[in-house]
Amino acid sequence: MDPGSREGSPCFSSSRNSLFDSDDDEVEQQDRESAPEATSTPIAASSTPPPIPGLFLFPSALPIKLQHSLAAALSSSVWTSSSNQVMLFTSTERPSLPSFLDPLLDLLPEILSPVLPPPLLDLILHSPLPRQAILNLYRPGMGITPHVDLPHRYEDGIVGVSLVGSTVMDFTHDGEAHSLLLRPGDVYVLSGEARFGWKHGIAYREEDWISDETGGELFLLKRRMRMSITLRRMKEGANVVGDEGE
């Protein structure tokens, strides 16, 4: 089924450059099946977030039942074509994302409120700006090139949700690098410096070196399939498909 043809579905795009045919130098839509270049030597990742201002990790924030229902909905209604990345947008005409995302959106206040500063929380939860959801499917070996999500197109406060399998997200800035283990059910937020100043990416690998909490013992974690849901607010005027407005 093509979710784009569903009655009342949000604006839908699975084509690579529907919204991103711009000369922005940031990487946006990406082919995640093949590594664009040799991957640098991995740093052992840990589940403790690195000291990057504006990076927040909410470990195991999603109840197992919700993880399963989201993964099941993605499998049955989204990953039905060969595409492994799908973008959904809200707009005035289509103010909601698909209903299978509702339980996640409903839970976000409970997860984020105790930790995030109120203005950031407000932007993420209550902004009238249109919302975008990116749904990504990574098979073992797939990744995403280091990038900054387009700063002119998306607001601060990017929420990421990991499902099914673990991966390692790498953060780089001015020669500094950190790696963070993301487990199923984890939620992360990129804001401020972490969102605008640091690149984030996922190396094209089939396994990751992980260090335990103390930074001591290392073990190799084989990647399984991973699904992710990324939620962002689109800046004013950035939701017009085909009109870059820049």
Ligand SMILES: O=C(O)CCC(=O)C(=O)O
């Ligand atoms: O899979 C993820 O958690 C990250 C996805 C991402 O960075 C993006 O789509 O811009």
Ligand SMILES: [Fe+2]
């Ligand atoms: Fe990103």
